[in-house]
Structure formats: structure tokens, C-alpha cells
Amino acid sequence: MANERMTEIVERYERATYMINRRLSSKVKEGLPNDITPEQLFILRYLKRNNDVSSSELADLLCVGKSTITSVISRMVNKGYVVRTPSQEDRRVVYLSLTEEGDRQHSRIEETIYHIIEPYISKIGEAKAFEYIAVLEHISEVLMMDLE
Known part of the structure; x- marks a missing residue:
């Protein structure tokens, strides 16, 4: 049963x-702007919320290989959205962060996404939206445990 x-x-x-x-x-x-992929959107958001992010960390989160993430990051560096900064302690480690332009692009995109999604969320109400999000977050946590 x-x-x-x-x-x-x-x-x-x-x-x-x-x-x-x-x-x-x-x-x-x-x-989204034509030159932003879903992976780049994720990276913009992640870099906005986190410090000292490495390419390896992003590759793990996105479930892609290091060569793939290097390619995506290179495109974002060329667009002026991301900067690479070598670690002071270990020159082999490079940290990624948003540039001012990356931060501006992030803000524009977040506003656009809000206006797209908000009407649907408001139709189901805040309580159900929070319940739904809590379940999704829990599923996400369970999936992340598989990576460890």
C-alpha cells in the first residue's frame, strides 16, 4: 500500500x-537579457550572497565539471560582471566576486524576475508560498547531502 x-x-x-x-x-x-544564461544567473545570485567563492564551489553547486565552470566564468569576466582575485594565502586559489557592473546587472535581473513571479505567488498567498518554499528548501538540503 x-x-x-x-x-x-x-x-x-x-x-x-x-x-x-x-x-x-x-x-x-x-x-532575462539575451546574454545571460540560467547558469550565469545562478552565479550572479550566488556571488551576490557569498564571499570568497571559488570556481570549484560553483562547479559542485551547479553539478558541472571544472572546465565547464571555467568557461562560464570566463564569459562573465569578459562581460565585466565578475572579477577573479588570487588568494593572499595560497596563490593556487582564486576567488570570484561581482564587479560593480555585475552588481547592477544582478539588481536589474532580480527586479525583472520579481515582477514575473510575484503575480503567481500572490495568487496562492503568503502562507502557502512559505509552505511550498520550505518543502523545496528541505528537498534541496537532502539533495545537497548526496554531494557530501
Whole structure:
């Protein structure tokens, strides 16, 4: 019996997350500047909220190889959004941070995303939105444990 319930849960989860990701991601992507990829958006957000971030840390978070993240970061450096700073303690370590232009781009994008997503969230109400987000955050934590 539990197997049938779990099957239902998995099917409903897949269906709901597929529709949310497909439709909302599409709307968000349409609202982004043409030169910003979803990975670059994640990096802008992550660098805005964290200090002393390395390429390896980003590669792990995005589940991509180091060569892939190096390529993405290089494009962001060329656009003037990110700067690489060698560690004072270990020259092999390079930290990434946002430039002023990266910070401005981040602010513009965040405002755009807010205006895209807010109408949907307001329709379900704050209480349900917080419940939903809490569940997503918990799933995210469980997934992150797999990386450790």
C-alpha cells in the first residue's frame, strides 16, 4: 500500500515540478537579457550572497565539471560582471566576486524576475508560498547531502 502512495507522490511531484519549471523558467528566461544564461544567473545570485567563492564551489553547486565552470566564468569576466582575485594565502586559489557592473546587472535581473513571479505567488498567498518554499528548501538540503 505504501508503494502505491509513494508512486502517486512521485508522479504528482514530477508532473507539478515539470510544469512549474517549464512554464516559469520559460517566462523568466524571456525576461532575462539575451546574454545571460540560467547558469550565469545562478552565479550572479550566488556571488551576490557569498564571499570568497571559488570556481570549484560553483562547479559542485551547479553539478558541472571544472572546465565547464571555467568557461562560464570566463564569459562573465569578459562581460565585466565578475572579477577573479588570487588568494593572499595560497596563490593556487582564486576567488570570484561581482564587479560593480555585475552588481547592477544582478539588481536589474532580480527586479525583472520579481515582477514575473510575484503575480503567481500572490495568487496562492503568503502562507502557502512559505509552505511550498520550505518543502523545496528541505528537498534541496537532502539533495545537497548526496554531494557530501
